[in-house]
Amino acid sequence: MADELKKGLEGVLVAESELSFIDGDAGKLVYRGYSIEDLAREASFEEVVYLLWHGELPTRDELEPFAQSMAEERVVDDAIVELAQELAEADEEPMAAMRTVASHLSAYDPDADADPTDYEANLRKGRRLTAKLPTALAAFARARDGDDPVEPRQDLSHAANFLYMLNDEEPEDVMADTFDMALVLHADHGLNASTFSAMVTASTLADMHSAVTSAVGTLSGSLHGGANANVMRMLKEVDGSDRDAFDWIETALDEGRRVAGFGHRVYNVKDPRAKILGERSEELGEAAGDRKWFEMSSTIEEYMAEEKGLAPNVDFYSASTYYQMGIPIDIYTPIFAISRVSGWVAHVLEQYEDNRLIRPRARYVGDEDVDYTPLDER
Ligand SMILES: CC(=O)SCCNC(=O)CCNC(=O)[C@H](O)C(C)(C)COP(=O)(O)OP(=O)(O)OC[C@H]1O[C@@H](n2cnc3c(N)ncnc32)[C@H](O)[C@@H]1OP(=O)(O)O
Numbered sequence: 001m002a003d004e005l006k007k008g009l010e011g012v013l014v015a016e017s018e019l020s021f022i023d024g025d026a027g028k029l030v031y032r033g034y035s036i037e038d039l040a041r042e043a044s045f046e047e048v049v050y051l052l053w054h055g056e057l058p059t060r061d062e063l064e065p066f067a068q069s070m071a072e073e074r075v076v077d078d079a080i081v082e083l084a085q086e087l088a089e090a091d092e093e094p095m096a097a098m099r100t101v102a103s104h105l106s107a108y109d110p111d112a113d114a115d116p117t118d119y120e121a122n123l124r125k126g127r128r129l130t131a132k133l134p135t136a137l138a139a140f141a142r143a144r145d146g147d148d149p150v151e152p153r154q155d156l157s158h159a160a161n162f163l164y165m166l167n168d169e170e171p172e173d174v175m176a177d178t179f180d181m182a183l184v185l186h187a188d189h190g191l192n193a194s195t196f197s198a199m200v201t202a203s204t205l206a207d208m209h210s211a212v213t214s215a216v217g218t219l220s221g222s223l224h225g226g227a228n229a230n231v232m233r234m235l236k237e238v239d240g241s242d243r244d245a246f247d248w249i250e251t252a253l254d255e256g257r258r259v260a261g262f263g264h265r266v267y268n269v270k271d272p273r274a275k276i277l278g279e280r281s282e283e284l285g286e287a288a289g290d291r292k293w294f295e296m297s298s299t300i301e302e303y304m305a306e307e308k309g310l311a312p313n314v315d316f317y318s319a320s321t322y323y324q325m326g327i328p329i330d331i332y333t334p335i336f337a338i339s340r341v342s343g344w345v346a347h348v349l350e351q352y353e354d355n356r357l358i359r360p361r362a363r364y365v366g367d368e369d370v371d372y373t374p375l376d377e378r
């Protein structure tokens, strides 16, 4: 048993968590017992962050000061805005820029010198990271277009304020609601790779900023959060080709392509988040009088189910949702990060509360008993 190899740690239990539960056969996701459908429909991102960090949904008296304390932390030091602008000027990849910013935020965090396991200090650090990363992301995205940063506003929700900072325009309610829902849907998901990465880092008693920086790097890959931007690039490729979606996907699979937005390590059926986002993507298309992206996505979904037995994951329908909101494709994954940071923080808090160094091992398959040859004789 001890020598059984579990490549990719599939199915391996490594921790106990009260944060989220996934039933991969039933297509069910809950945060602290609440179904994702109820939370997506009813709760704001701020309520969900409170739920993840404090264990219960807030009362109105608890939510108001919590949301206000997050809003107050939206402002970033000038040096962070300058860093975002510098990275934009250097044509840095958006997720690489986010990783650098996440790390650099510790230089301006008043709790940076606290003991890494200090619970209250970690809640404050988590709140600052969650509040400030969107500000830096918006400044970065705007700087690439030569636009000045937009100061955050405290009178807007977390979701509405991000869209306001991105576009220098207050979003319509439907856009703010859609974005809020997307943030809720992406907030946590068990021990996904980026969360696990944050936990591994925290398990060495490294600090919150180190854990979140590790997580941002891990989320960036195309097998994880990076897939959402690739989905939209694929849909644009289909749209720009002379083939319809059916022909296109047939050829792509014949060529052995891995189709972004499909398959999942835990779900064997459609990801419940994809169901919710698919509906929203369709509604946005209908409202704009253009069902093209939704219809293309549905055709690909049907083909993948029939031919490969694979269902869409969260990244598949977030792509066309964000596209129809006018969001630049290459910040889809950073947007995932500005939501998931809340889950990373929650898991890091859990990790510190019951810490043990995470250190698996590899089966050694290298050479043995090799005679050492001095350098000059090799
Ligand atoms: C938020 C998230 O992170 S959700 C996931 C986002 N990632 C993506 O959408 C990228 C595309 N999907 C994938 O690459 C995979 O499904 C993963 C990485 C998500 C899951 O990977 P794993 O659990 O390790 O499954 P694995 O990669 O072993 O795939 C199993 C089989 O399904 C096939 N498969 C899995 N996903 C896909 C896909 N998207 N397109 C084509 N074939 C696929 C594999 O080729 C493999 O087939 P084989 O056994 O004949 O070789």
Ligand SMILES: O=C([O-])CC(=O)C(=O)O
Binding pocket: 188, 189, 190, 191, 192, 193, 265, 266, 313, 314
């Ligand atoms: O759980 C996973 O492996 C990937 C995922 O869907 C997420 O992180 O939201």
